[in-house]
Amino acid sequence: MLCPACRSGDTRVIDSRDDENAVRRRRECQSCRHRFTTYERIEAARLFIVKKDGRREPYNRDKVLAGLRRACEKRPISESQMQEIADDVERELYARGESELPSGLVGELVMSALRALDKVAYIRFASVYRSFADIDSFQQELAQLQTKNE
Numbered sequence: 001m002l003c004p005a006c007r008s009g010d011t012r013v014i015d016s017r018d019d020e021n022a023v024r025r026r027r028e029c030q031s032c033r034h035r036f037t038t039y040e041r042i043e044a045a046r047l048f049i050v051k052k053d054g055r056r057e058p059y060n061r062d063k064v065l066a067g068l069r070r071a072c073e074k075r076p077i078s079e080s081q082m083q084e085i086a087d088d089v090e091r092e093l094y095a096r097g098e099s100e101l102p103s104g105l106v107g108e109l110v111m112s113a114l115r116a117l118d119k120v121a122y123i124r125f126a127s128v129y130r131s132f133a134d135i136d137s138f139q140q141e142l143a144q145l146q147t148k149n150e
Contacts, residue, residue, distance in 0.1 A: 003029035003031065003032060003034055004034070005029065005032050005034035008031035008032065010030040010031055011027045011028065011029050011030065012028055012030060013025050013026070013027055014027060014035070019039070021041060022039040022040055022041040023039065024037060024038075024039055025037065025038045025039070025040065044094060045094070045099065046099065047059040047099060048099060048100045049100075049101060049102070049103050050103060051103050052103060052104075056100065059090075059101075064089055064090075064106065065082060067125060067128075067129075068082040068110065068121075068125075070124070070125075070128075071114060071121045071122075071124040071125035071128075075118050075120060075121050076118075077117065077121060085110065085113040085114070085117070088113060089106065089109045089113070092109055093105070093109075107129045110125060110129075111126055115145070119145060123142065123145070126141055127141075
């Protein structure tokens, strides 16, 4: 670790504490005695989503949240609940240990969480995600949802 004051590489850790998302280290330069703080965070592996047309793009949590916000608009679902769903989806994706995953998996994970949380939000998300071609396919999804609730 280079000292930000004198650029010396001779530094030592004085104190180390775990934070929520990082390890906080208090350091002192052995050359100039300047003290500074560093944070260590785990860098998550790059995750790519393979789209239906074969394109690959980096996983983007903001896209998941945007879809959730649209589906949950005017529903009694808090921002923290949507954040929690996004956390769960992200955790599941990284837990699979693969660098590339199909976009369909992301959609299915979101739909599964919404199905358990709010049926209207689930139907909204499913109607866009599954792009129902006609009213019959929409009614089939509703019938499946009603069957699972009984």
